[in-house]
Amino acid sequence: MLQILNRENQSRTFWVLFAFTIVVIIGMQLTGGPLKTDAAPGGIVTFEIIGTLEGSLDIINSWQGQSMTWAGINMGLDFLFIVLYSLTLAMACRLIADKFVHPLIKQSGIWLARAVFLAAMLDVIENIALIKLLTGSQSEFLPILARWCALPKFFLIILALIYVILGIYPAMIRPTKN
Secondary structure, eight states, rough: GGGGGGGGHHHHHHHHHHHHHHHHHHHHOOOOOOOOSOOHHHHHHHHHHHOSSHHHHHHHTTTTTTHHHHHHHHHHHHHHHHHHHHHHHHHHHHHHHOOOOOOHHHHHHHHHHHHHHHHHHHHOOOOHHHHHHHHTOOSHHHHHHHHHHHHHHHHHHHHHHHHHHHHHHHHHSSSOOO
């Protein structure tokens, strides 16, 4: 994606994506508030990683009424968030990788940019499993699937975020190659 944008447009595109990502994060925080219950102290994240049908059903039961509406809105926003975070984080990894000469650091950024898209695919699978549970499925497999998509998703996203955070300052002081 970066190859089709010149350097100035890459930076501008990143910041626009970043701003939209932040707006959606705020929306998800607002809609996720009502999902924090005794059964789901972490809200939707608890639902993502619970891993058992019994635990999932306890969470869903704690969300009956208006909270189920909030769960649906939150899940819908999450699909938009997947697109935004994957593009934004992958672009950040690539922009930082392009500033480095050391092949291992550069290649790590390129690999992590690709890994973010794998995380996004896992996130979509996880969301579909959770939606099936929210709409009444009693499949014991779905909470397990959601958990084993969520855990590597979080791991890959955290690795990419660490790369970006650690690479920001060194990338800022390195001149851009032409």
